[in-house]
Amino acid sequence: MLNILMIGNGQCGNRILDAVNRESFGSKSKFAKFYSKQKFKSNVETIAVNTAINDLKEMKFTKAKDRIHIPHLHGVGANRNIGKKVFEDNKEQIMRKVEERGRFDVAFVITSASGGTGSSFSPLLVKELKERYDYPVYSIVVLPFREEGTLYLQNAAFSLREMRESGTDGIILADNQFLKQMGGDVQSAYDGINSMIARRILFLIDSLDSEMMMVTDLGDFKTVMSGGAGLATVGFYGGDDGDMSVKTSIQKALSPPGLLFSTDVYEEASRAMIIIKGDRKYLNIDDISHEVEKLSSAIGHVFKGIIIREGEYPQVLVVLTLESTSELEKMYSAAVEAINMEREKKSRVESQKDMDKAFSQIEGYEPSY
Numbered sequence: 617m618l619n620i621l622m623i624g625n626g627q628c629g630n631r632i633l634d635a636v637n638r639e640s641f642g643s644k645s646k647f648a649k650f651y652s653k654q655k656f657k658s659n660v661e662t663i664a665v666n667t668a669i670n671d672l673k674e675m676k677f678t679k680a681k682d683r684i685h686i687p688h689l690h691g692v693g694a695n696r697n698i699g700k701k702v703f704e705d706n707k708e709q710i711m712r713k714v715e716e717r718g719r720f721d722v723a724f725v726i727t728s729a730s731g732g733t734g735s736s737f738s739p740l741l742v743k744e745l746k747e748r749y750d751y752p753v754y755s756i757v758v759l760p761f762r763e764e765g766t767l768y769l770q771n772a773a774f775s776l777r778e779m780r781e782s783g784t785d786g787i788i789l790a791d792n793q794f795l796k797q798m799g800g801d802v803q804s805a806y807d808g809i810n811s812m813i814a815r816r817i818l819f820l821i822d823s824l825d826s827e828m829m830m831v832t833d834l835g836d837f838k839t840v841m842s843g844g845a846g847l848a849t850v851g852f853y854g855g856d857d858g859d860m861s862v863k864t865s866i867q868k869a870l871s872p873p874g875l876l877f878s879t880d881v882y883e884e885a886s887r888a889m890i891i892i893k894g895d896r897k898y899l900n901i902d903d904i905s906h907e908v909e910k911l912s913s914a915i916g917h918v919f920k921g922i923i924i925r926e927g928e929y930p931q932v933l934v935v936l937t938l939e940s941t942s943e944l945e946k947m948y949s950a951a952v953e954a955i956n957m958e959r960e961k962k963s964r965v966e967s968q969k970d971m972d973k974a975f976s977q978i979e980g981y982e983p984s985y
């Protein structure tokens with residue numbers, strides 16, 4: 617049995633963690649957390665951290681003891697310099713909570729790249745975890761909608777770089793911009809994206825701790841995640857409304873609607889792990905081998921795991937590390953433009969000392985009516 621730690625930082629991290637708990641308690645009822653047992657075979661401990669109390673209160677499926685409030689007004693307002701300072705001032709409190717939970721085999725830290733709290737806490741937290749413990753720590757980082765503005769874009773660029781330098785064992789990217797194809801209003805888009813991410817995490821955890829027909833385990837996952845440029849994404853397809861064909865399911869898990877981040881897997885991936893679950897009668901070995909070979913001949917090594925689940929349609933999860941990513945290059949160019957725009961604005965504001973001159977003209981005067 618694996619001991620797994622999952623920490624969600626900031627509003628986005630909290631909400632995804634809550635979606636993980638909702639899926640894992642297997643009930644849409646908010647009371648499920650009080651009386652049901654998690655669906656996990658593994659021992660999964662969840663911790664939500666936030667500076668904004670309202671974001672923590674909003675969580676419906678995460679126990680109160682799993683929520684840590686670090687008081688700082690109502691969040692840090694997308695200011696990462698403040699966020700980093702608040703983390704340093706409260707680091708020991710957070711690390712004590714982690715220590716109390718015992719020993720782990722693996723940890724996941726979930727955050728958005730672009731807000732203030734999560735994006736500044738997470739790289740520092742990963743660094744602390746890596747210094748104090750010897751288990752692998754993976755980060756799940758959500759990129760912003762590109763139209764959310766200059767501050768979020770520059771935050772995303774810097775926090776992702778800091779995350780790579782934090783000592784994390786790999787970064788799994790999910791991109792709001794790419795996933796917005798789900799449509800609907802913002803709240804339902806968030807809910808949809810969060811559920812997509814949560815389901816993939818749960819499937820991964822479940823399979824790392826399963827007895828498979830063909831085995832992939834935590835060791836294989838580590839090897840996959842250590843490949844490429846330290847960045848990865850995850851694809852998934854299948855389930856009740858999926859397809860009976862395992863071939864189609866693998867292809868769909870590898871195609872844009874199945875992925876959390878925009879990439880051409882045959883061009884940009886570096887290593888992969890494919891986990892296939894379902895009833896024996898759907899899992900045609902020739903079809904599986906054909907699809908896996910197609911991928912491995914394009915990218916190199918592909919680990920393969922098969923889990924037999926009676927009566928279930930095929931479900932396919934793919935973890936892919938990326939060698940390069942044209943989408944991130946585009947995001948970084950946009951971030952540079954955003955930084956320049958903010959700089960120009962700042963220097964314009966400074967040159968608006970003229971405004972002071974204008975005000976000084978009425979010095980000593982009172983309105984006269």
Ligand SMILES: Nc1nc2c(ncn2[C@@H]2O[C@H](COP(=O)(O)OP(=O)(O)OP(=O)(O)O)[C@@H](O)[C@H]2O)c(=O)[nH]1
Nearest residue numbers: 626627628631691692693694728731732733734760
């Ligand atoms: N996928 C997804 N993205 C979200 C969600 N909530 C916020 N975001 C994204 O997260 C980014 C903002 O980060 P937050 O997590 O809200 O910020 P925070 O870490 O709480 O930091 P502050 O509020 O600035 O203290 C934006 O790019 C949002 O689009 C969510 O529930 N799901």
